[in-house]
Amino acid sequence: MKGKRVALLALFAAVLAAVAIEPAAAQSGADSTTEKLIWDLNNQLMYIAVPITVLVEAILFYTVWKFKNNESPLPTRENRRLEITWTVATAVILLFVGVASYQVLAEPYVTATGADAGVDTVAEDEEILDVQVTAQKYNWQFNYPEQGVTNANTLVLPTDRPVRLNVTSTDWLHAFHVPGMGLKTDAFPGQSNYLLTKPTDTGEYQLYCAEYCGVGHSQMLGTVEVRSQDEFQSWLAENGDSGGDTASGNETAGNETGALSP
Known part of the structure; x- marks a missing residue:
């Protein structure tokens, strides 16, 4: 009982x-x-x-x-069952x-295996957005090659559209980490690591460098902005010609931090 x-x-x-x-x-x-x-x-x-x-x-x-009062415990008998x-x-x-x-x-949305990640996964009516993510001391550069847009330290993405990130580095080891979206991969010089995801909600998410990369590591932060598809298209249209100037300004700020590097 x-x-x-x-x-x-x-x-x-x-x-x-x-x-x-x-x-x-x-x-x-x-x-x-x-x-x-x-x-x-x-x-x-x-x-x-x-x-x-x-x-x-x-x-x-x-x-x-x-058995709290058992002062003479006996060994357990063999019980094969x-x-x-x-x-x-x-x-x-x-x-x-x-x-x-x-x-x-095994899901490509968790472990992307290469530049063709998502080709066999996304629906036929969905178009993958490719973004080149480049880490350097101590900032992030984001290039949208098909749209001709470049931005620094702020990654803008649309909702409900597959996104493939090609993450690399220009100097040494960094790590692209957006915990709010479940994204993380290393950034190696001369090597590409891919992430495939599809944002499902608008908002801002913190981007970190998750690998110690020098004295400016703690300041190597960025932002991921997820916008509606209409707002994303408007952002592309606004930054298509001025994206280089925006990126240059942010890069200058990042290099001022990088000047601390020995």
Whole structure:
């Protein structure tokens, strides 16, 4: 009877924990397809991890309580059925985690594999926006080659359109990181790393350099502005001719910080 009570208590605690984490998962939102895929995986793993944690802790507390006055503990008897059960259960859990993780990591919106990333993923009526992202001490340069627009430290993107970022560096190692959109990749000199995403909500997101790159590293910040498609087209039209001047002004400010570099 006591064992049944403990099992019911553990089940109740697991349900309570699941109810508690649901609002937190919902609050996370998803401002891009990349972020949504990552959060969906996190939630799946959370729903597996919480009941296991509650069960293990319940068994631990029950064992401590039951044998707290036992001054002559005896070794546990061999129980082959129990050993097979927990071995199979562990294998099933690991298999689930592996399959779920692989399915997400194999998505081009999470792991882009090259310049043709997204070609087989996006719908036929969707056009991929290509942006060249160049990191340098201590600022970011964004070039829209097909639109002839260049901008510094502010990456402007449209909603509901696939975006492919070609991230590279002119000097040494940096890292492009926009946590609010679930985006992160290293920027290596002479090498291209690609990110594929689709913004789903307008707003501003903080861009960081996530790899220590010198004395100006903490100031190597940028902004990602996600606008509606109409506003994005208007921005392209306004900056098509003056984009170089805007970029030059921002670059000058960035190089003043870079002058601190030895």
